Amino acid sequence: MELNLVQIVAVYALPVILAITLHEAAHGYVAKHFGDMTAYLEGRVSLNPLRHIDPFGTVALPLILLVLGKLFGGGIIFGWAKPVPVNFANLRRPKRDMLWVAAAGPFSNLVMALLWALAVKIGLSLPGSYFSLPLTLMGAAGVFFNIVIMVLNLVPLPPLDGGRILVSLLPSRVAWRVARIEPYGFFILIVLLFTGVLGFVLWPAIAVLMALVAALLGLPVRDLIRLAGLS
Secondary structure, three states: OOOOHHHHHHHHHHHHHHHHHHHHHHHHHHHHHOOOOHHHHOOOOOOOHHHOOOHHHHHHHHHHHHHHHHHHOOOOOOOOOOOOOOOHHHOOOHHHHHHHHHHHHHHHHHHHHHHHHHHHHHHHOOOOOOOHHHHHHHHHHHHHHHHHHHHHHOOOOOOOHHHHHHHHHOOHHHHHHHHOOHHHHHHHHHHHHHOOHHHHHHHHHHHHHHHHHHHHOOOOHHHHHHHOOOO
16 A cells, blocks of 8 residues: 555654653663662653653654655664663662663563554454554554564664663673773664664564564564555
């Protein structure tokens, strides 16, 4: 199904905002659970997207990538919200608990991907309904975008969640060396993105997870990919 740019933006708007903001809220909630109240005291342990939206990372960048993907084809749509403040020193067992705080974001995206897949299933079960097509298209967009955000954040590069998980798992004498990459991590990520290395690494994982989510909900993976506008 061929959608114009305005339709694509309309379909992706809600899934993108929820995927990015609830990812950050999950970090804050788990940090609070393990003893760090920083995010909670700043009002960031909240399901209100307005508390998490970053004008560029949550709105402008995904929109730019959508436009570029529409004009030139392909590409990975991603973005970010305002980072949730976490003081790892406040965690009861900082090195161990860092893993759970970092993993909370990608896990929230996995849960949302499954819920959006359920929305696709419901939409497909309502043929002829006014809500059927919008629900299936938005659901497929939600599955795709949440999987992209999940896989991207699990790249083992600080300050991404995967980097923090890696630091938590490594022996201390090695972990601190990896942690020192953090100030340069974003620039490394940008280089990997524009050289095509990032897409080469991520697309196979994205495809596998799309197929897995489709299988769990009994959806044809080709239909899910088509509805997400990927073919």
